[in-house]
Amino acid sequence: MEIKQSKVAVVRCDSYEPDKVQDAIREAVLLLGGFDHIFEGETAIEAFGKNAEILLKPNMLYRAAPEKAITTHPEVFRAVGALLKEEGYNNLAYGDSPGSPVPGMVKTAETCGIKAAADELNIRPGEFEHGTEIAYPKGRAAKHFVLCNEVVKVTGADGKDSAGIIINLCKMKTHQLERITGAVKNTFGCICGINKTASHAKFQSPEHFARMLADLNCVVRPTLHIMDGIVAMEGNGPGSGDPRPMYAILASTDPVALDAVFCRLIYLDPQLVATNTACMEAGVGTWDEEHIEILLGGVPMQREGAVITEDELEIKYAAKDFNVQRGKDFRGELRMMRYFRSFIEKKPVIIASKCIGCGICEQTCPLEDKAITILQSGEARIAAYDYSKCIKCYCCQEMCPKQAITIKKSLLSKVIDRRWKV
Ligand code: SF4
Ligand code: SF4
Structure with missing residues (x-):
């Protein structure tokens, strides 16, 4: 299989001050060519232009205050919404299916600070309370999914024309089953309510669960992934770990490459992450360093088109002591x-x-x-x-x-x- 070259932008951001976050995300998006360039070729954008719906998909695991680093920080959400509006994309919605169906998506968004940011920018809540069963006969692990209705509408996963695109706003965190949760795993919140719990019973090992996630990423396929790594979570993630400043915004159109760069920052072999290997096998993206071009933010460090050296990335962003499972599997x-x-x-x-x-x-x-x-x-x-x-x-x-x-x-x-x- 031919492996395409993927780009990952890494931009330093040392706080959640609104202007700093917005500048960092603007720079990350520009390093990838800008929104218009990134969205080129998407059928919904071609059909509806700037009126196409853009669904922002943050991580809203459960009702938690932003400073706990469990959920995508509202300033990251706000910055992406504001930048899209600046570019003329006004048909914005947001949503995630939290780990527990009670008390519902909007209440969860309220506690996470996402709702306030969304209301301010006139970003409406998507339909995440009900789902539709979608067949995926090509799936290697999962042959069908129950997806939230807003996701179905935007992606056209039910065979109808897609109404828009998804931007995946993931959080940089550790995970007990899959070692990390980043761009690939964040799409799990597109599955409706208790169907997520049923998936855990069905796909029990990390490898089997990762193959299901790879199938899901083939169906949902967000157009752009932006990772909130300003304050990450290490240790007992994804809900009980410790906040750990990493001062980074990562962005890519390839979720596997983005997760692989996250691995590189925390000295974790990307091949030990089952979601990376399963997704590469399924053609979702690449974890292979040779096929990933890292574009560093910050004017003095930026050399257009050049692959950066390990030293540059390490000096600015990496954390050898980040608390994550690095032990090998029994292979x-x-x-x-x-x-x-x-x-x-x-x-x-x-x-x-x-x-x-x-x-x-x-x-x-x-x-x-x-x-x-x-x-x-x-x-x-x-x-x-x-x-x-x-x-x-x-x-x-x-x-x-x-x-x-x-x-x-x-x-x-x-x-x-x-x-x-x-
Ligand atoms: S199966 Fe075990 S680990 Fe999973 S939720 Fe139940 S008690 Fe917890
Ligand atoms: S371990 Fe205790 S506090 Fe935690 S969810 Fe269970 S009952 Fe609640």
Whole structure:
């Protein structure tokens, strides 16, 4: 298969001050040729011109304040909306299907700060509460998806003419199942409501889940991906980790290349990220450094058309100590270790002092016979696992609003991780 050359813009931005964010995103978009150039060739843009709908798809995992770094920062959302309007694109909508269907998309957007920014710019909420089943017979893992209706309308995934395009506004974060969540994984929020939970039960391993995401990216195909890496999340992501300033805005038309550059910034081998390899196999994009041209922002560093050196990228942006899973999978020289999987595997555990017994973890667990339940302990309610049922999908950890679930590794697993660091 011929691999196309992909470009990723990386622009420094050291705070969420509105002007700084807007300047950084403007520069990133210009490095890629500007909005008009990026949207060229899109059927909806050709048909409707600047009246085509542009759907902004931020990460709104659940109701969380922007400073927690769980969701796309509203200033990134605002800047993209304002820049599009400046260029004459006025038919803007936004939306995401949060991890939990309650209390709904708009309420979630309110807490994340996205709604206020959207109202100010007259960006309407899209129809994300209801979905339509879309067949995808070519899928290697998934043959159909239930997509939110706004996504169906914009992409024309139901076979009708597409009404517009999607801009993916993802967040730079770690992820327990897939190591990172970036551009590729952010499209998961195009799947409607509880169908996302069902996907976790169906596609259980990181590789299988990644192949489903690759199929999804073939159906949804956002035109542009902009990553909020000004303050990223490291450690126990995507919902319970620690904010980590990375001072970067990344942008690309290739979600795999963008995620691969994110990997490079945090010293994670992109081949260890199953979403990268599955998406490259499916033709979504490339993680291969040789086929990625990085365009650095900042006037003194910019040399048009030149591939930047590793030093330039490292000095300005990289973080060797970023807390992410770098241990190898049980392949190659580690193949034999698979037989000791039960001694090696990590597992979610409850931090009793933080748990408030809200039951969100139990509702989120995709298994019919739940692997986590709420127990009454005197006056208190607390979550408890039945590990014999648990499939280690980490949905409970992802959705816990109190960061009361952490991931525990066995001693043997820690030793292996240290020995085979990449
Ligand atoms: S672990 Fe988290 S989600 Fe589950 S009951 Fe406790 S606080 Fe709620
Ligand atoms: S208990 Fe948590 S990790 Fe285990 S299957 Fe349920 S949601 Fe997934």
